[in-house]
Amino acid sequence: MSVPKPSLQLVAEVLEGQARSLSRLISRAEAGEVECRPALAEVYRHTGRAHVIGITGVPGSGKSTLVRGLALAARKSERKVGVIAIDPSSPYSGGAILGDRIRMNELNSDPGIFIRSMATRGALGGLARASLDAVDLMDAAGFDIVLLETVGVGQDEVDVVQATHTTVVVSAPGLGDDVQAIKAGILEIADIHVVSKCDRSDANKTITDLKMMLGLGLREQTTWQPPVVPTSGETGQGIEALLTTIDEHRAYLQQSGELAKRRRQTAEMRMLKTAEDILRQRFVGRRDGVAAELLEQVIARDIDPYAAAQRLLAALHEGEAK
Amino acid sequence: MSVPKPSLQLVAEVLEGQARSLSRLISRAEAGEVECRPALAEVYRHTGRAHVIGITGVPGSGKSTLVRGLALAARKSERKVGVIAIDPSSPYSGGAILGDRIRMNELNSDPGIFIRSMATRGALGGLARASLDAVDLMDAAGFDIVLLETVGVGQDEVDVVQATHTTVVVSAPGLGDDVQAIKAGILEIADIHVVSKCDRSDANKTITDLKMMLGLGLREQTTWQPPVVPTSGETGQGIEALLTTIDEHRAYLQQSGELAKRRRQTAEMRMLKTAEDILRQRFVGRRDGVAAELLEQVIARDIDPYAAAQRLLAALHEGEAK
Numbered sequence: 001m002s003v004p005k006p007s008l009q010l011v012a013e014v015l016e017g018q019a020r021s022l023s024r025l026i027s028r029a030e031a032g033e034v035e036c037r038p039a040l041a042e043v044y045r046h047t048g049r050a051h052v053i054g055i056t057g058v059p060g061s062g063k064s065t066l067v068r069g070l071a072l073a074a075r076k077s078e079r080k081v082g083v084i085a086i087d088p089s090s091p092y093s094g095g096a097i098l099g100d101r102i103r104m105n106e107l108n109s110d111p112g113i114f115i116r117s118m119a120t121r122g123a124l125g126g127l128a129r130a131s132l133d134a135v136d137l138m139d140a141a142g143f144d145i146v147l148l149e150t151v152g153v154g155q156d157e158v159d160v161v162q163a164t165h166t167t168v169v170v171s172a173p174g175l176g177d178d179v180q181a182i183k184a185g186i187l188e189i190a191d192i193h194v195v196s197k198c199d200r201s202d203a204n205k206t207i208t209d210l211k212m213m214l215g216l217g218l219r220e221q222t223t224w225q226p227p228v229v230p231t232s233g234e235t236g237q238g239i240e241a242l243l244t245t246i247d248e249h250r251a252y253l254q255q256s257g258e259l260a261k262r263r264r265q266t267a268e269m270r271m272l273k274t275a276e277d278i279l280r281q282r283f284v285g286r287r288d289g290v291a292a293e294l295l296e297q298v299i300a301r302d303i304d305p306y307a308a309a310q311r312l313l314a315a316l317h318e319g320e321a322k
Numbered sequence: 323m324s325v326p327k328p329s330l331q332l333v334a335e336v337l338e339g340q341a342r343s344l345s346r347l348i349s350r351a352e353a354g355e356v357e358c359r360p361a362l363a364e365v366y367r368h369t370g371r372a373h374v375i376g377i378t379g380v381p382g383s384g385k386s387t388l389v390r391g392l393a394l395a396a397r398k399s400e401r402k403v404g405v406i407a408i409d410p411s412s413p414y415s416g417g418a419i420l421g422d423r424i425r426m427n428e429l430n431s432d433p434g435i436f437i438r439s440m441a442t443r444g445a446l447g448g449l450a451r452a453s454l455d456a457v458d459l460m461d462a463a464g465f466d467i468v469l470l471e472t473v474g475v476g477q478d479e480v481d482v483v484q485a486t487h488t489t490v491v492v493s494a495p496g497l498g499d500d501v502q503a504i505k506a507g508i509l510e511i512a513d514i515h516v517v518s519k520c521d522r523s524d525a526n527k528t529i530t531d532l533k534m535m536l537g538l539g540l541r542e543q544t545t546w547q548p549p550v551v552p553t554s555g556e557t558g559q560g561i562e563a564l565l566t567t568i569d570e571h572r573a574y575l576q577q578s579g580e581l582a583k584r585r586r587q588t589a590e591m592r593m594l595k596t597a598e599d600i601l602r603q604r605f606v607g608r609r610d611g612v613a614a615e616l617l618e619q620v621i622a623r624d625i626d627p628y629a630a631a632q633r634l635l636a637a638l639h640e641g642e643a644k
Binding site: 037040041044045047048058059129132263264267268270271272274275276277278279280283291294295298299301303304305306307308309310312313 | 359362363366367369370380381451454585586589590592593594596597598599600601602605613616617620621623625626627628629630631632634635
């Protein structure tokens with residue numbers, strides 16, 4: 001597939017690190033524009049340099065403050081930092097958490113930091129696909145570190161955060177039992193644990209509880225033992241230590257061969273998620289044909305949704321062949 | 323597709339309302355067993371009688387307590403109640419929130435209540451598909467009301483709760499800003515709002531804030547205006563009123579023609595989600611062939627994940643045709 005000239009120009013500008021062109025291509029990827037796929041395919045060839053860090057944790061754990069602190073800390077060593085914040089958005093209006101984003105935007109005056117929030121819940125673009133396209137674009141644009149922030153609930157969010165090199169799971173003192181229980185589900189994906197808000201008096205209990213849970217966990221033993229790093233957004237404590245730990249994890253990934261394994265997993269996940277996206281788009285595009293007929297049969301209870309899905313897939317294939 | 327004799331026996335027992343057979347078929351559906359599809363297809367023909375109620379809200383909003391109260395209230399009018407609790411589970415170990423489930427299990431001594439928790443995050447069974455198979459099974463088994471409880475974050479969870487007849491969104495006083503903001507995203511899907519824990523002194527502020535948000539919302543005007551029902555798990559206040567409101571909503575759905583519209587939406591969602599599931603299974607089954615080759619090309623950056631997905635879909639079709 002050849003890349004049209006205007007897109008080729010845009011790709012060249014992204015590779016030079018031009019923020020406006022980067023922003024434009026991210027928007028087009030987020031919108032699920034099929035026309036920008038050749039440009040993104042070209043961009044993909046220039047990826048693989050950035051260290052991608054997933055930051056996840058339950059609502060209220062202080063992820064955004066941590067991401068802000070990490071970005072500023074990385075700037076001290078002259079590294080360029082890209083930030084992608086995935087918003088838990090409305091299925092209808094695509095609303096975002098405004099407060100956090102406004103605080104983030106303060107960072108935007110530094111040209112070495114590029115911030116983008118994604119609120120993709122649309123029919124055309126899957127959350128995972130669009131976020132990882134944005135990671136590719138920032139990577140190709142020369143950002144040394146890409147921070148991908150997401151709420152740690154929901155399969156899509158877990159998939160995205162597992163597509164990073166280093167996964168940081170944020171815990172915080174003072175959250176309710178129900179919230180803590182949800183957190184338990186994502187502890188296992190952590191390469192590094194952070195206990196935020198450690199200026200609070202009850203933070204030590206959270207750290208102790210967390211260490212106990214990790215000790216009791218069924219996590220597969222590897223040579224990398226996920227450390228627990230206490231941080232505080234108030235005092236700035238622990239942010240430098242966290243960045244150092246992230247760099248140590250990166251070195252471990254490269255030396256152990258784990259990096260290649262993760263790249264494989266990520267490539268597999270992306271290919272499959274994208275196949276699902278394409279399938280959904282084809283279905284939406286054929287609402288008036290076979291799909292509509294099958295739908296009527298499901299509504300009338302002549303066939304069940306599973307049988308309808310099988311016939312739909314078969315019909316889509318036949319349509320392709322024509 | 324003919325239904326094998328042992329399965330046909332199981333289906334007959336489910337239709338008679340036998341709890342053990344119901345439980346067995348739900349487990350098989352949850353495991354994603356292809357062999358039980360003919361049985362589920364037969365079950366699907368006997369659905370459409372139950373009123374299915376989705377209960378959603380952020381962690382800590384008191385959903386489980388509410389579900390428990392509703393189940394007991396519905397039993398007073400001799401209605402049979404099925405409960406499906408979708409757990410935010412680990413992507414690895416499929417862990418569940420034990421505390422809530424244990425509290426729920428107290429209800430299990432009443433044969434008019436059937437409780438099932440789903441922790442499906444497996445490769446074979448999609449969360450949406452398995453949960454809605456369980457709804458079908460309870461519906462066909464003669465349960466008058468099916469309560470489907472899920473955390474209101476993540477696209478899968480939103481899809482499932484929107485596949486019900488009446489969606490109840492639970493808010494609670496005293497949750498953090500971050501949690502409240504996430505809640506804002508699901509307010510729009512509510513047919514009925516509940517403010518739980520209204521025995522607390524700060525509950526009035528939550529009710530006022532919620533009503534203000536709803537007044538300012540962009541929700542499409544329909545003849546049904548989602549009411550706000552205050553409840554308390556402590557005092558039992560509002561539970562009967564909530565059940566009455568749910569019954570009123572059901573009557574509205576039937577009279578307005580909205581029920582048919584929702585059934586159409588649900589059928590469409592189920593067919594598509596299932597098609598995605600089938601696609602994933604086919605991919606998993608073909609890891610050693612075309613998919614593996616494509617994967618190597620993606621890892622080597624010869625092609626991007628999007629192009630690989632397109633080729634994968636084409637290859638899967640060809641495989642089908644053979």
